[in-house]
Amino acid sequence: MSDHPVSGNSVSGNSVSGNAFHGSAAFQVGDHNTQNIHHHITHSPPTHTSSTTVDPLDITADELARVVGAQWQEEAGLRRLLEPAPLPVRWRVSDRKVAGRVVGATGEGAGRARFGPLPGVGAITRERLRDGGGLRELHAVYGGLASGRLLLVGAPAAGKTAAAVLLLLDALVHRAAQVAPADRARVPVPVLLSLDGWNPGEETAVEWAADRLGREYTLFHGKGGRARARQLLEQGRISLFLDGLDEVTGRLRGAMVGALETAPFRLVLVSRAREAVLTAKKARLGGALALEIQPVRAADAAGYLLNRLPAEPSTAWRALTGRLLTEAGPLAPDPLAAALAGPLAIALLRDVYGDDDPVDELLDAARFPSAAAIENHLLDHAVVAAYTRRPGHPRPRYSATTAERTLRYMATRLTQEDTRDLRWWHIPGWTGRRPRLVAVWIVSAVVCGPPGVIMAWSLSPSLPIAVISTLSAIAGGYGIALQFAARSVPQPLSSAGWRDIFTRRTVGAGIAQWLFVGTALVLLIPLLVDHSPPYWFWYLVTLPLGFGEVLATGRGYEILSRAPFLSVGVGRYDMVREDFARPSVADTRSVSPRDVWRHHIGLRLFLGLLTGFALALYIGPMVAWSTSWPRGAEFALTAFLWTGATSGLVGNLAVATALTALQLHHEEGTPVRLVHFLEDARRRNLLRATGPVYQFRHARLQERLAAEKPT
Structure with missing residues (x-):
């Protein structure tokens, strides 16, 4: 990973030496060293405890540094970048026409620099860039470049992303161990993001980055999370390492570069050299310094x-x-x-x-x-090697044949769609929807239909009623299946976290709605009828109205709109489409595709069943009071099953993906637990996670797997 020596227990220049680091984020990059990552924040005690206060942004930045470090420490380990005596990173100033003059980046003779050198790092000059260097010198360039704009370019498979990851870890080492606590706020936290999904014509670089941080790190979830991310970006307390510029279309690349021109944070942009040259013909990143990663000797x-x-x-x-x-x-x-x-x-x-x-x-x-x-x-032979049992390692969960067949199928699908991003919620569009439609139809009719048929028979025990109720159950199951089949079309994963649905505002609106309607019924019903139920009864049956108000005024709108009889009067909702669900967890960490999967399937199913229970609570007691408790139970069970199925199952892309996995297992021989397989492939360094999506570890691997299988 690093080509600078480590010895003793000292800090000199831009190198770090010693056997261990301890702190809020600790990483070691030399040979024969250990790491100690503490999952809590430590702060130096203030000099004047009576008058000094801790800036909340300092706490957020330190916690972000810990989370990013843990994320990329693990990823670097999976990519085998941290093993003893790693490959050295070597670079030189690129002579390709991808950036302006070097003096424009170093700021020599041009007056005030856009970014001052980071604490502990000297200003970069043309003389210091003349001979190129390794990872230690790369960090010096990153921290001392006046323009704060760095381009890492190179040939395909030259190790550009690996160099960026190692630079990011070195930057975190510098921030955690080589900077005095008083100066730490002046050192930005490096965050590596993929450029996929950004439309510069619709949102600025800060807006896009704040949104991405909110999606990928639980630290920025909930109320004010996006605002905190935006503050850190606007104050330059986050530096962005942006990968994947070469994977977007040419026109969009130029727009991105133009939008990054005025970004208020330090920037490291990674791209293949050819695409960088083509982009520079349309738009150049002002003040950027282009460094070319050199081939391995x-x-x-x-x-x-x-x-x-x-x-x-x-x-x-x-x-x-x-x-x-x-x-x-x-x-x-x-x-x-x-x-x-x-x-x-x-x-x-x-x-x-x-x-x-x-x-x-x-x-x-x-x-x-x-x-x-x-x-x-x-x-x-990469896939077979990854799934071949090695001495001292557990037996792979999947055979090499199954893994290769599955990854070849996925690589072919992604290549046909001209993308590198494997979004699990798009998998339902990979195969015909008819088998799933029939399966959901049968299950819905068989599970949800009998209570309704029994209820109708108890009201009027006759053959016509039995036939009509049975046909209604079959038709209802078909309706559910049609809505479920609509999930076969690729679409955003429009869901939200618990905190987005049950906010103070929505919960307050729900309680107010419940108390208002319940109290109104308590006061009015005795004036209209002689024998009215007790007061507690009306507060019980109006609880579902309060719950419906919570969903209608929050981001649970889509769940509510799927429920029968509950989709009226929800027009006040401000439609906000999320690209994927946002898990709410106790600790702060990066969000993986599997986290999104688990969150989506759990949240949607739970809220769907809760919506069914709400309707059952609304209908059942009223029928029971007016007729009998057994009949009320029949109505409640019927309402619960049908509403729970429509609001929890139909809109659940995770369920649609799971059923598609069963279908693909039958048709293509892929694993039944497809998302679990994808995570296992990531652990074996065949895939990598970029936010909520998977990608093949390298474009060449995807291209080769998508090609015709060699004989």
């Missing part, structure tokens, strides 16, 4: 591989590393050295070949005449 690749082998490597490994050590550099004509010029191929090589495997077969010029042939061979 053959000797570095050999050293990296040897460090992970036994002290006495096998003959095959000695032959392969010996070939690398004899090469002059990464641009040598040898196919092996050219193939291993990128971190992706090196990591794949170690994944695919064990200590005793015949890795020297890659030296066969007849089988592997080019670097592309070697890379394709490694990509073709």
Whole structure:
């Protein structure tokens, strides 16, 4: 990960040394070190306790640093970026036409710099950039660049995102361990985001980033969360590392670069070099400094591989590393050295070949005449290698055959849709909806229909009534199935968290509605009838009206609108479409796709059943009081089942995805627990999580899996 040495227990320049860090966020980046991440915030005691107060934004920033550190520490571990003696990161100032003059970025002779150097980091000059450098120097550029605008470019699979992740972790180390507590507020918290989903024509960079932070970190959920995120961005207390510029369309890339021009925070933008050049023809990031990630040297690749082998490597490994050590550099004509010029191929090589495997077969010029042939061979075996049991590791939950079949199917679907983002809530659109429609129809009619038929028979025990009620149950089940089948069309995951639905305002409106209607009935009913129920009865049956008011005035509108007889009078709701659900958890952390899945299926089902119970509570007691308690129970059960099914099942994309997974299991042989499989594939470094979506670890892996399976 880092190419600077670590020794002793000192801090010098921009390097950090020592064996451990302790604090609100702690990371170690050198060799033979440990990490201690504390899941709480620590603050230095104020000098004057009587007059000094802690800025709430300081607490938020420190907690964000902890959460981001834990997130990317785990991700870096999955990507194997933190192992001993990692591959060095090397860069030089790019000579491609992707940015302006270097002096425009360093601010030399141009007066006041846009961003002052971070505490503990000196100002960057052209002289310091002349010879390029490694990860330590990259952090110095990040922290000392006057423009605060850094472009990381390079060839495909050159390790640009890996360099950005390692830079982010180094920036967190610097903030946590190398800066005095009094200066920590001047050091921004680095956050890595993907640029997908941003339309610069509709929202500014700050608005978009604040929204993304609110979606991806529970720290910014709830009342005021988005406002806190916006404050941190506007004050430059967050720096954004933006990946995926090369994955959006050309016109949109130019608009994004233009919108980032005036962003008030430090910025690191990651892109493939070719797309960066094309973007620069339409829009350039003012004051940006473009650094190009360099290919891995053959000797570095050999050293990296040897460090992970036994002290006495096998003959095959000695032959392969010996070939690398004899090469002059990464641009040598040898196919092996050219193939291993990128971190992706090196990591794949170690994944695919064990200590005793015949890795020297890659030296066969007849089988592997080019670097592309070697890379394709490694990509073709990546999935099998990830799901092959290794000594000391638990047995994989899925067979290599099942995993490869599933990932090939998904890669093909994503390639057909011209996207890299695997949104689990779009999976229902991947296959025909008819089998799910029939299944939901049958289940709804069988489960929800009998209570209604029994209720109708008890009211009028005759054959026509039985037939009509049975046909009504079948028709009702079909109606539910039609609404459920509509979820096969790709759409936003329009849901919200508990705090978005049960806010003080909505709960207050619900209580007011309940007390008003209940009190009105208590006062009016005795004037209209001689034998009215007791007071408590009217407060009981009007409770559902208060609950309906909570949903109608909050973001539970869609759940309520699905419920029979409860969709009237909810026009006051201010429609806010969320891109995905927002879990509300006790601790602060980043939100993963699996978190979104679990939250959505749990919240929607619970609120749907609660809505059914509300209608049952409304109808059942009134029927029971006017007729009999058994009949009231029949009405209540019927209302509960039908309303719960329509409001909780129909609008639940997580349920639709689960049923689609069953269908795909039958049609394509994919796992039944598809979301669980996706998370397992991420753990095996075949997928990565970007906010609420999954992506293949690299575009080349998706392309290769989507191609025709090699024979």
